[in-house]
Amino acid sequence: MTNVAIENQASSRFPRQERGSDFPPATSLASVADNLKKSFRTHPAGVAVITADPGDGPVGLTATSVSSVCMDPPTIALSLSAFSSSTPGIRAADHVVVHLLSKDQLDIAQLFATSGVNRFADTSKWDRLPTGEPYLLNTQVWMRGKITGTIEINGSTLAAIEIVESHCSDNQERVPLVYCNRSWHQLSETSTVKEAEK
Incomplete structure (x- = not known):
């Protein structure tokens, strides 16, 4: 049976339906990118600060793109x-430190998100681990890891980081810092949504 015959047979069994109002019109790549920005602008994410020292001084940045990948070995993305x-310095460092921020560290999040400033000028806010990496004091959750793999996408880098050391406080009152729709938020008991009844 020829390909044309197969296509005709498939068309008779699965007739092509006219596009109705349920199907949005095709969009350009520019529209897709714009919609992607809009979509993730309203998709809340936890706030983290990444620090490292490639050998010529500490670097750091604020990120909302940290996620857990697997537990064996412990790896995040x-x-x-x-x-x-700060991206070149972080990529060049042997190890990085990932801090998951609480609402009390909004000033830190804003500092490391600001360009053109010395983010490490206030030495009362940070120190070095015994292994040499800069880390933020009074951070209840932090992880030290090594970049084990990267994917380059138009200058940006998706990095896999294998965690070799971690610290997590038992403080039950820790309130995470969240970023959504170009503003900072905090999670609390009042923000909890009840599960739908089954």
């Missing part, structure tokens, strides 16, 4: 922006 001046 992180997206490093092509527009951040």
Whole structure:
């Protein structure tokens, strides 16, 4: 049976339906990118600060793109922006430190998200681990890891980080810092949504 015959036979069994109002019109790549920005602008994410020292001084940036990948070995994923001046330094470092911020660290999140400033000028806010990496004091959750793999996408970098050391406080009152729709938020008991009844 020829390909044309197969296509005709398939068309008779699965007739092509006219596009109705349920199907949006095709969009351009520019529209797709614009919609992607709009979509993730309203998709809340936890806030983290990444620090490292490639050998010529500490670097750091604020990120909302940290996610858990697997537990064996413990690995997380992180997206490093092509527009951040700290990305080359973080990529060149042997190890990085990933801090998951609480609402009390909004000033830290804003500092590491600001370009053109010395993010490490206030030495009362940070120190070095015994292994040499810069880390933020009074952070209740942090992880030290090594970048084990990267994917380059138009200058940005998706990095896999294998965690070799971690610290997680038992403080039950820790309130995570969240970023959504270009503003900072906090999670609390009042933000909990009840599960739908089954």
